[in-house]
Amino acid sequence: MENRSTFICLIRPTRPGFTEQMLPEEVDAMQAHSAYLDRLLNETTFHLIGPCLDRAFGISIFEAASLEAASEIVAHDPVVERGVMTAEVHPFHISHWKP
Numbered sequence: 001m002e003n004r005s006t007f008i009c010l011i012r013p014t015r016p017g018f019t020e021q022m023l024p025e026e027v028d029a030m031q032a033h034s035a036y037l038d039r040l041l042n043e044t045t046f047h048l049i050g051p052c053l054d055r056a057f058g059i060s061i062f063e064a065a066s067l068e069a070a071s072e073i074v075a076h077d078p079v080v081e082r083g084v085m086t087a088e089v090h091p092f093h094i095s096h097w098k099p
Contacts, residue, residue, distance in 0.1 A: 006061065008059060009060045009070070010057050010088045011059075013084065014083060026084050032078035036078055037049050040073070
């Protein structure tokens with residue numbers, strides 16, 4: 001079995017006002033983003049995905065073989081590819097969990 005590590009990804013809009021009024025190309029990117037996340041939930045080990053209620057950023061917590069593999073997954077997110085959001089990926093340890 002492949003040794004996997006846990007990572008956290010933070011994504012943020014690239015422009016002020018994004019959440020108040022999206023441009024048509026941003027709406028398209030967000031729809032593609034949603035479809036991409038749905039696919040990832042079915043194909044990989046994602047523990048949590050979602051936005052902050054104030055829309056400042058979104059996070060995902062997931063498993064991947066390496067930081068490079070995790071970064072590759074995030075780099076292929078349509079909102080990142082299209083420059084609608086920036087992303088940071090960091091190694092992460094879940095120390096406490098209550099479902």
